[in-house]
Amino acid sequence: MKYLREFQDSRITKSLRDKIFRVSGDLPFAVRIMEVCGTHTMNIGKHGLREIIPDNVSLISGPGCPVCVTGEKYIDSAVNLAEREDVIIATFGDMLKVPGAGGRSLKEYPSGKVLTVYSPMDALKAAVENPSRKVVFLGVGFETTAPLAGRVVQAAKEEGLVNFFCFSAHKLIPPALKVLAEDEESDINGFLLPGHVSSVIGVRGYDDLNIAGAVAGFEPADILMGILEILKQIRVREKKVKNCYRRAVSSEGNSFMKAVIKDVFEVVPVLWRGLGKIPSSGLKIGKKYEKYDAQKMLNIPDVDSPGETKNNCCLCGEVLKGKIRPDECSLFDSVCTLENPSGPCMVSSEGACSAYYRYER
């Protein structure tokens, strides 16, 4: 891409950094900015951005990794499904190593039983190729990913497949932001908003929120531009969401993707690891496509009832709310490592603990 390299240009990032120092110098207090996207989390660590910004600006990782916010009961149900002889699980690779409440995970199963897929389309293909088995796609992801699973459910119906199911744990970002913005303990002053979720929902997707925020891309200049914009808003006590990723985000988002979400899913309250149950924050398969709803057709018990079991003192929940840094968890780098993770924030390559372990230890 012709212009991509320029967003990594050190002259540009240096001038952005100088501006950030100037604006933050005007602020009489410390500022906490939360990023809500795993790719931001990874790139902030990878490019060492935390080191180059002023001391009074903290970058906090929020619930931006879908695997990390998936509840233990969902993982347990997925493992139980894998136990069934007639079932093949199809999932993104990030889900494999996450332990459920009982400590079990999907990585225990052979690849013919638990299929790692790159795209939900691959899950559909597996259903065509294995007519005698039930193929269950683990639908984990935010607004960026849900329409893909939705499109595949539509395709399954169009093709008359009877052995493809989606176990949907898809979640919506704006309702979680609302909870975090109102949580006094998290104490967040501004939000770096996820670029590719925003490609789908558009800047207007945040209309109902009263937050200082910037939609940002993923190159160093994109992220610094977002931080600068948020600091400028805080300086004048303004709260609005500004688009700093115009090359990939429009005001209204992608209408085709939004239409698929509306057609296939129903908006329901769901449980987020660490954040608890959040109203209107999840997507379950709607009535029109109920034949493809794994929960209904394969009798999976409710995975969104409160009462999370605490897995061996893992503090992923506190990390996800921005209440502690990954290295403030007693398991970090002692019991919990990249090779042997205890919780989802270390398992997922874009989890806060994993990024911290790799880049900022």
Added chain:
Amino acid sequence: MCLAVPVKIVSLDKKKKTGVGEIGGLKREVRLDFLPDVHPGDYVLMHAGFGIEKIKAEEAKETLELLKEMERL
């Protein structure tokens, strides 16, 4: 998980709603269900095998000009 990478569309199969995208010299199929208005030569962001948004080169250029302008201030 919302990772998306820019790919250059080199050909289209409108009937199947797919295209062939080029990424780092490699070619792979991209679903274009959500981007009906894409043409060969366009760059799209690909997420889990699907194009999710066309990258607007004009906007990229404008943003960079703005940033370069800022450098001089």
